[in-house]
Amino acid sequence: MSNSDDTTDMQTLDRLLDETAGNDDEREFGRSALAFLCAHAQPKAPLSSTWGAGPEHLELFHETSDQDERAEADAALAWQRTKFDAGFGWIGGPSEYGGGGYPDSYDRLFRILEARFDVPDPSPIRIGIGTVGPALVLHGSPEIVDTFVRPLYEGRSIACQLFSEPGAGSDLAGVSTSAVPADGGWRVNGQKVWTSNATFADVGLALVRTDPSVGKHAGLSMLLVDMKAPGVEVRPIRQMTGGASFTEVFLTDVHVPADMLIGEPGGGWSVATATLAGERKAVGDRSHENLTRAVELLRHLGETDGGFDDHRLKRRWAEVEIGVRAARLRQQGLQSVPAELVAPAERTADKLLTAANLAAIGDLAADLLGPQFSVDTGEWGTFAWNKWRMGALGYRIAGGTEEILKTLVAERVLGLPREPKEAR
Structure with a gap:
């Protein structure tokens, strides 16, 4: 070496x-x-933090x-x-x-x-081994774990997560994809969105509504869907950054065998909660290497282009660096605690800090660059920040919408009064 x-x-x-x-x-x-x-x-x-050296690597989504x-x-x-x-x-x-x-x-x-x-790059298999797999170990039968989970870790299978829907927005419990008993199993109809890796996934963990007559949380179940089954259609979604790393999935009369039910009928919300805890941990555990590098690149940009002549911008840079360091120290502290002693809501704060730091870095880059942030002149370290800022918007949604998670932290970590709920 x-x-x-x-x-x-x-x-x-x-x-x-x-x-x-x-x-x-x-x-x-x-x-x-x-x-x-x-x-x-x-x-x-x-990754080099030397200005102008090597690829910029300022995109946040693969x-x-x-x-x-x-x-x-x-x-x-x-x-x-x-x-x-x-x-x-x-x-x-x-x-x-x-x-x-x-x-x-x-x-x-x-x-x-x-x-x-x-x-x-583990991105294509990260969801299976980081979120779907752990949830199935907790809630799946021994047959499910042996048949579907072990292959994820053996490198023989890829899983995706079929949760979000166009009509549900931030209200995950409001999903409307239906599953009705049919032919010794379930017949599933609906649409999922923002699904990563669905184009090549073998199985998908799908949150579905099995009983519309009860409360929305109680009427949910979790199914494991064969992504190659008849009636499953995957369409890439072109994003504003130019890529298509997410898809929408249409489920039309998809037959799911009865033994692909994860947990009990009506118990889907508890499985979803376990899965989301893993997803938020993954987002919060994001390596701080690229954030630290970005802060250093911004320092160079501000010092060489005269941006820090405005002391307000220089102060914002210091605040950004403090934010990144604080998030890293908090993450290291939580990682030293056994996972079973860390409440899911505590990991939610990690996700919120990561999203806030990503946005703050992008905002400062935009203010330092001015028009160069929006116009691609080919100059190193200018327009590339545009992808960073647009990608940062996605992190306000990934792993749970920011506003929902702030309410969760307020109520379950800080002990603030719960928001009044509308009668259902």
């Missing part, structure tokens, strides 16, 4: 391991993880063509298989299903070390 500042050398990795491992057992696990990573991947150069997306999915699956075969593909999973049975801290340690290596 190189000892230059542009690569991750062994001395740096050893120091990172010492800083991250909480005890001797974790340190021993980390050493075996490093041996595996060094044997199967090359260390990657960190956006590629359909052909490239499929290739990236295949690469992610191949790497996941390699990890699973070596014992690093399902570190915290139940040992009876092929998981490692380790505490969450071991999985976190591996992810920190893995991030220093040039490995395939």
